Amino acid sequence: MNKTTAVSHALLETIQIEGRSVDVLRLDRHHGQAPGNKWFKLNHNLGDARQLSARTLASFGGAWSNHLHALAIIAAETGFASVGWVRADGLETAMLQDAQQAGMQLVFLSRSEYRRRHDPGFVAELLGDIDAPFYIPEGGGNLAGVQGCGDILKLLPNAGADYDEIMLACGTGTTLAGLVAAYQGRGCITGVPVLKAEKFMAAEVNKLLAQLPVSSCQWRLDHRFHCGGYAKLPDYLRCFIQQFESKQSIPLEPVYTAKVFYAAQQRIRAGEFAPEEKLLLIHTGGLQGRRGFPDLYPDLYSDLYNGG
Numbered sequence: 030m031n032k033t034t035a036v037s038h039a040l041l042e043t044i045q046i047e048g049r050s051v052d053v054l055r056l057d058r059h060h061g062q063a064p065g066n067k068w069f070k071l072n073h074n075l076g077d078a079r080q081l082s083a084r085t086l087a088s089f090g091g092a093w094s095n096h097l098h099a100l101a102i103i104a105a106e107t108g109f110a111s112v113g114w115v116r117a118d119g120l121e122t123a124m125l126q127d128a129q130q131a132g133m134q135l136v137f138l139s140r141s142e143y144r145r146r147h148d149p150g151f152v153a154e155l156l157g158d159i160d161a162p163f164y165i166p167e168g169g170g171n172l173a174g175v176q177g178c179g180d181i182l183k184l185l186p187n188a189g190a191d192y193d194e195i196m197l198a199c200g201t202g203t204t205l206a207g208l209v210a211a212y213q214g215r216g217c218i219t220g221v222p223v224l225k226a227e228k229f230m231a232a233e234v235n236k237l238l239a240q241l242p243v244s245s246c247q248w249r250l251d252h253r254f255h256c257g258g259y260a261k262l263p264d265y266l267r268c269f270i271q272q273f274e275s276k277q278s279i280p281l282e283p284v285y286t287a288k289v290f291y292a293a294q295q296r297i298r299a300g301e302f303a304p305e306e307k308l309l310l311i312h313t314g315g316l317q318g319r320r321g322f323p324d325l326y327p328d329l330y331s332d333l334y335n336g337g
């Protein structure tokens with residue numbers, strides 16, 4: 030792998046992986062302190078919240094949730110209060126500290142309470158305590174979130190239509206669904222689930238897509254690269270991250286983006302792309318979460334998460 034070389038488009042870089050040119054959309058450099066796919070997931074929700082004269086944005090997340098982190102920051106930037114219902118793991122994390130500093134009120138739920146997060150009656154009960162609330166589901170995974178993610182394509186020349194394949198990490202599949210719904214090109218959009226999701230993620234994505242105008246975009250999930258499950262960091266992934274970051278000027282994090290770049294490297298090695306095919310990887314951010322891996326990033330300070 031060689032050093033990154035900048036190309037003309039602001040958030041687009043071309044790197045070499047296994048001797049092959051690969052474009053990278055650096056959403057980790059998008060929107061300051063709430064980078065990655067997060068602004069896109071929340072932007073349309075903010076519009077809906079304003080229309081309903083809501084004053085407080087409320088959502089669920091774990092102690093290392095990128096979503097709650099971004100919600101706290103974006104709420105503060107846009108004049109909303111925010112409430113985070115947090116699965117109590119007994120952790121005072123750097124992420125929750127940031128969220129609190131941004132003004133988010135944290136409400137800790139027991140594991141059994143947290144399991145009820147999809148129960149409308151339970152959500153209504155929680156919302157009852159909040160001033161003019163606007164509810165956003167865990168991970169920003171609602172229709173407004175999907176629609177906002179379609180706007181990611183506007184950052185690409187020709188809205189990404191010239192790529193043969195676009196790869197990105199999937200947690201809930203919301204970002205993938207947004208891209209699929211909005212994409213007008215000839216390429217295939219490949220989601221790389223970062224958790225063991227063979228049994229449900231395709232159905233979840235299809236459920237989101239069914240609420241939108243029919244798209245002719247080819248898409249698929251490549252389940253080979255979850256690396257053991259959510260937030261698992263096997264030695265081979267750790268090694269990949271260390272080697273990649275020593276050669277490239279693109280920082281990764283183990284939970285989402287490293288798995289996509291690792292998938293691309295493995296697929297290139299296996300000869301899965303024809304020589305003329307144009308490949309784009311979307312870096313969906315999450316670098317603030319590197320603070321959860323102090324043995325991998327021992328020198329990481331909290332101000333290092335936005336692009337280097």
Ligand SMILES: Cc1ncc(COP(=O)(O)O)c(C=O)c1O
Nearest residue numbers: 095199200201202203204313315
């Ligand atoms: C950094 C990062 N990348 C990718 C994703 C996956 O996005 P989605 O849940 O829309 O599949 C997430 C989760 O929201 C994330 O935090």
